[in-house]
Amino acid sequence: MSTPAELRAAMVDGFAGDDAIGDPAWRAAALAVPRELFGGSFFAPVPGSDPTAYRPVHRTDPRWLEQVYADETLITQLDGHVRPEDVTEGAVTGTPSSSSTLPSLVLSMWQQLGVEAGHRVLEVGTGTGYSTALGAHRLGDGNLTSIEYDPLVAECAAAAIRAAGFAPRLIVGDGLLGDPDGGEYDRLIATCAVRYLPPGWLHQVKPGGAILVTLSGWGFGFGLVRLVVTAPGEGTGRFLPGCTSFMIARPHDRPPRQSISLLPGEERPTRIDPEIIATWTGSWVAQLAAPSAERMGVGGHQILSDVATGSQARTAPHPAGGWTVVQRGPLRLWDQVEDAVEAWQRAGEPHQEGFGLTVSATGQRVWIGSEDGPGWNLPI
Secondary structure (H helix, E strand, O other): OOOHHHHHHHHHHHOOHHHOOOOHHHHHHHHHOOOHHHHOOEEEEOOOOOOOEEEEEOOOOOOHHHHHOOOOOEEEEEOOOEOHHHOOOOOEEOOEEEEEOOHHHHHHHHHHHOOOOOOOEEEEOOOOOHHHHHHHHHHOHHHEEEEEOOHHHHHHHHHHHHHOOOOOEEEEOOHHHOOOOOOOEEEEEEEEEEOOOOOOHHHHEEEEEEEEEEEOOOOOOOEEEEEEEEEOOEEEEEEOOOOOOOOEOHHHOOOOOOOOOOOOOEEEEOOOOHHHHHOHHHHHHHHHHOOOEEEEEEOOEEEEEEOOOOOEEEEEEOOOOOEEEEEEOOOOHHHHHHHHHHHHHHOOOOOHHHEEEEEEOOEEEEEEOOOOOOEEEOOO
């Protein structure tokens, strides 16, 4: 049986292409930090289950260590409170609310952040502490502060970080508010997604510093952006290649709902194929156009439901060809989505790296191509 060090080396050697570790300092961190201290028990999805069911995997499982060193995300909590230890038998359903992100993505993001020796970094979302330990190895304990929203998650992470031999500054609180004690940072990295850039971040990161965060929303679109702070409260940056997704920060998650009733409305043909908003970048564009709408459905059957106004839009194939949409409520959600998708199509349907973000005193705007190109304001 392979030792943890051997499995760790095999995992790192397996990173290739965009996942390859180009910086020797980050490679050294990946080889040094024992992920098994941060894995603990986790949930594994049950293949073929619908809705997805999860079974707990404990240290006593003969394949536990091997799974810990697979380049995979390990789900460590469901619905904000259910841990693997709470499940005594069988499998459970729920929404993942905390995890240990796949190592290749964690290391890729640390490299994309562009840290240098002596930089002070604020990490939002300690999670299991694995990413925090990597950062502490690279930067030194004194240069890293990490904030975790969930007290129980934070407690477990702190124990694992200490066991791994690191002692960065750890805070339990709302990371969207930044460091409660203030301070100036050279970099900020977030391991949760947000609907917009929290204003405090752009005041705690020095001008010339960078913020790396995934933007998301209730339409399940995602885009990883590296924003350079240009002045207190202001910044600009580009979205990065790839397909990066994170659980949305709990204060930015959608309000709870019990069910959705599909009510009558005005019907017309659609100008776009509804399936396009189920693609990676198509869902992102639709979310920019209708930021308070939740997206559901598959294929040509798409449903948008606005949680703030009760507005709805739903599409379906037409027997004679094409698709129709039924809309109701004060917001014409599908009109907004059609306009945005057509603007994106006219620009050549670029992936997220064709988009940028500008934050100023007047708002936060995502644009295509350049700042004077088509764009949409984020919901602040």
